[in-house]
Amino acid sequence: MIHFYGNPSKSVYAVQTQAPISAEDDQKLQWLFADAPKLEADALSGFFTGPRATTITPWSTNAVEITQNMEIKGILRIEQFHTCEESSPYDKMLLQKFDGLNQSQFDINVTADGVLEIDDIAAYNMQEGLSLSDDEIDYLIQLSGKLDRKLTDSEVFGFSQVNSEHCRHKIFNGTFIIDGEEMPTSLFKLIKETSKRWPNGIVSAYSDNVAFVEGPQAEQFAPKTANKPDVYQTSLFDSVISLKAETHNFPTTVEPFNGAATGSGGEIRDRLAGGQGSLPLAGTAVYMTSYSRLNEERPWENGFEARKWLYQTPMDILIKASNGASDFGNKFGQPLITGSVLTFEHQEGDQT
Template identity: 35%
Template sequence: MLTLAGAPALSPFRLERLLAQLRVLDPGIDALGARFMYFVETSGAFAAQELQRLCELVDGAEQLDETGSGLFLVVPRPGTQSPWSSKATDIARNCGLARVQRVERGIAYLVTGGSADARSREWIAGALHDRMVETVFTSFDQVESLFAQEAARPLRIVDVLDGGRAALERANAEFGFALASDEIDYLCEGFVALERNPTDVELMMFAQANSEHCRHKIFNASWSIDGEAQSHSLFAMIRNTHSHAADPAVLSAYSDNAAVIRGHEAGRFFPDPATREFG
């Protein structure tokens, strides 16, 4: 793995604002620095020319010397790949860096002064990262875990045919599916009717697609007001506006999460096939 230091991660204004926020947590903090760090997983050693090309892509190459108790290294959570990494890895490969397996980016925050107390450092770390998608390392030695590969685990079968509803309840608690009681009944009846047992993957897919975070469960459902069934689902009510407007410019709406609208003729900006110049 290669570790490269890049440009400052924050403008002076944003750095000062963040420093003021950290001083609320620990008034003893004297200064704050922030630089992008790039971590590159490779399949082999780079030639000098390849390394130079990589350094040009990430705009930096010098190592970060300041380490120790003041380092807070914010990186994506191990086991995930950031959207930035996905795009940057493609760019590196398209630039001829075939040995690049993955490029990941983090931010090294260097906090000068302040308390060395564990509780204080925990507060500071909490202010520097989004714990939903990021984690904080205190040493560059920990970065290797970003690229750790786990062996694929086999499917697990939930024995509904023999265990009945209780088997689904145990799986619900173990995997954190957050299935409601009526959903467990629905699954149990469905797989008994199919005369087969579900896998853990099928149950996870059902839990995700059927969760309240998925708009289709709520907006496409039938519903009633004061016991009176409504003729339109919530999605149908939204579509109803378009059906009454009947704008001829709208060729397709609410189809596959997209709409097609008639535009007007316009010039196109593309390269000449002979000269390869844009014009």
Template identity: 30%
Template sequence: MTITRLYRRIDATRAYCFNIESSRTLNDQELDQLRLLLADGFLIDTVSLTPVLEGERVIEVGPRLNFATAWSSNMVSICQATGLDCVSRVERSRRYVVPESDDMTAFIAAHHDRMTECPYSEPLTTFETGIKPEPVYEVDLIGKGTDALLDLPGISMDEWDRNFYYDYFVKKHQRNPTIVEIMDLNNANSEHSRHGYFGGKQVVDGEEQEGTLFEVVKETLAAQPKGSLIAFKDNSSVVAGHEITTLLPKEPGHPSPLEATQVTYHPLLTAETHNFPTGVAPFPGAETGTGGRIRDVQGTGKGGFVMAGTTGYCVANLHIPGYDLPWEEQYPCPSNLARP
């Protein structure tokens, strides 16, 4: 694998560096093709082969090397769709000119996301980090019983779960599970995935309540189902729509003119809340929420597509310099959180 670096200036103090991993050295034609794909407004001269913004006061920050970003995945798809099959990863880093009055360390800390990014002390020549994954090992359920699961950090299985997996692996299959199997089961059985709490029996003061929390929520649909086409089917809910006139391609899947078409559309609304955590990585957190909302719409049924999106953000007190507001409380922001 080889790394090719291309550069695009943003302004006098900032620039992008595009780190392109390919299975072989790129020829001049392929480099020009990449320059067009990465250019500002398809102006090829905005992307150069030679470095921009160099010097002692220039720093570079970018994504952590052991995790390909969503931006890279999209860029690789574009490259391969245009015939650049040799490109396997493209990451975008940023260069800054640090003002003489600023401390270099403080500037770097303020201009990158420590959860998903890191400073580059020198130009990238490889995405390999040299870090080797921990070896897979067995969890000794045979020797230690269900208590072996209590010794694993990050495992949140209750007694019922621990007994269930002990019976499955030890009694049924006469073997120990691997740590990979246990971690995968732990994630799959999270409340987000299985809804064990909302779908389980509720016991209050020793008395079992009638119906689960999910059943209580669904009672409204059972009492008045009129107009509801899809409800509580995991992704989204759909209400009955009506026939409208809209513009659709004359030949879907091919370049074609749009024509007025009578179709019946059923509207749906889906909401997505996500915590990347957004307090640490606000932009990746927003991307995760947006992607989940789009996926839910398209996963509701055949023909589902996104018409519009709404966004709401809740942030802490902004503390804008010179703009004090009476309701803002003065408390220190933890150093590991992005400032609002």
């Protein structure tokens, strides 16, 4: 069941529970929602914007965890909905507009499609915008013949995602043939060769999704023993520093706040999981966009005509992405302490 808290003329919290809320838990929730009263109604009329039923927001995950720490049991999901007019604009990438809120707010009435066999891989590539190259399409056609069956939609789509901006191993580890001659090493092996020849202070590289280098000798203030209550003491140890760079170009272009936030989260995740684990202490962020055109007194930005942006403007990206990366880092105790910004445009022939 879903319970509503708040002011229907401004915003409301929708709380999904497994069972009725006790009087004690009701008081806790009202306190949590800044004294927002519980609305004694199963449904609310009017127009609201809020998250889609199919997308549990990170905000909801945090909110539910807070209720668990408050010993409120049975909370499944909490989302916030804002009152709006029927014609009010909203972010269609993240939100949905609802004509009223009711008990089916979080129901997902979707039936899974059956397996689809692909007759024409090239046509399917164009239809779904998979960006497969001609060589990749030829490879899949040959694979289909070798398997003596048609490939499915999930197989073709999955193959198209292998070569993402994060992971180009199928190219980096591939065999390079230049002018008819097969090269003795792959591109990835060439990249690894640098650290192999000049390891310097490298402790670990290419073993995890993070690298480790020798750090300075540091002083630690910690319990004398870790398996029982004990006195604190200071001791010297040889530190190891984890280094990780995470790109999130396309997600941040489409939805800057969450794109940059999950990029920061991926970097934290990989360092926590590297080796025997490391502690996230500080992060950096680098933002590169087209000209922001924030200030008219920048003559170099007027050399090109501002284009119509498909997703977000450069200013949207710079502001929202900065907020998103900082927000996620702060929640995990890793502040962004430095970074850089580069805005750049270039014309090559008649292409900008």
